[in-house]
Amino acid sequence: MDKNVMLYGGHQNNNAQTTENDAEQVADERLRSVENALQVERGWAKATLNSIGDAVLTTDLSARVTYLNRVAEALTGWASAEALGKSIDQVLKLINIRTNEPAPNPALRAIEENRTVGLALDCVLIRQDGSQLEIEDSAAPIHDSHGVTVGAVIVFHDAKHSLTRAEQLAYQAHYDALTKLPNRFLFAEHLARAIRLAKRHDHYVALLYLDIDNFKCINDSLGHAVGDSLLQFVATCLVECVRDTDCVCRQGGDEFIVLLSEIEKLTDAARVAEKILRALAMPCNVGHYELGISVSIGISFYPDHGLNEYSLLENADTAMYRAKKSGRNQCQVFSHDMNNKN
Structure with missing residues (x-):
């Protein structure tokens, strides 16, 4: 038992x-x-940080470097293996270019103030080889799951890239992407300046408002690629027909405007219009097609047909539509009685 x-x-x-x-x-x-x-999550995070265009650097609470991505290595000149554990001031060495004195490091401020901060003005990065690099950056505190600050992350990039991007945005805001001509916004600035100069020097300003005849038919039947190539062809032709001091603009769609500034005789504008009509009367090769095209042109003059940009554009547009109604492939000079006729 x-x-x-x-x-x-x-x-x-x-x-x-x-x-x-x-x-x-x-x-x-x-x-x-x-x-x-x-491990997988860290791998994904590392791959993501290495693939972005900005430099990323992290520190612990003592402001010692804990991570650099590849862009950070390239901009600072420090390899990750060398930088890990070093003071942030040693790896991301910042000086004031006016005083040549050390500048406050944004990582330290982010930790101390527990908020996102940016780089002070007039600061540059001193790379490991001693060369200087203008950067733009911001730093933010890193918190654990309880909200306690455990370090900082700094994101920075070469300031020249920002300038290049700003220049690109400025270009896009003022130029037509297809034809590379000034768009209507930049053209308005040119026209306002031309009117001021004409008033000062007692000269004329002429506007030629052009519309490609039967463009919609060409675009619909042969395709938008052919239509785009045709617009580029017309843009090039217009630029070749005017002086360097004049301005050609794509107003939108198949409409263009030519600004002839400081002309002495009204007949000068008519000669330019006839030159454009002759140039575009020649067959043009677009893609696999040989096209015969024409334009209708309306002309208005400062000060006879308007004292401001709006009235000059409106009256040149009115004259252009009169040219279309009169048979196309011609130019018409605005007259005030056009506003009283259909």
Whole structure:
């Protein structure tokens, strides 16, 4: 009886031991699973940070470098293996270009003030080789799951890239993407300046408002690619027909405007219009097609047909539509009685 009891108790101990071992195994598997998931997540994060265009650098609470992505390595000149554990002031060395004195590091400020901060003005980065680089940056505190600050992250880039981007945006805001001509916004500035100069020097300003005849038919039947090439052809032709001091603009769609500034005789504008009509009367090769095209042109003059940009454009547009109604492939000079006729 005692033996059976002992045997029974022994089985009980073995079962408990097995259960304990199974629990430990499950816990180990879960731990490995979590570690693998974290490894994958870190791998994705690293790949993402290495693929972006900005430099990224992180620090711990003591402002010692804990991570650099590839762009940060390139801009600072520090390899990640060399930089890790070093003070942020050593890796991201900033000076004031006016005083040549060390500048406040935004990572330290982000940690101390617990907020996002930017780089102070007139600061440059001193790279590891001693060369200077203008940068733009911002730094933010890093928090743990409890909201406690544990370090900082700095994101920065070469300031020249920002300037290039700004120049691109400025170009896009003022020039037509297809023809590379000034758009109507930049043209308005040119026209306003031309009117001021004409008023000062007692000269004329002429506006030639052009519309390609039957463009919609060409565009619809031969395709937008052919239509775009035709617009580029007309733009080039117009530029070749005027002086360097004049301005050609794409108003939109198949409409163009030519600004002839400071002309002395009204007949000068008519000669330019006839020159344009002759140039565009020649067959043009667009893609696999040889096209015969023409334009209708309306002309208005400052000060005879308007004293401001709006009235000059409106009246040149009115004259252009009169040219279309009169048979196309011609120019018409605005007259005030055009506003009274259909």
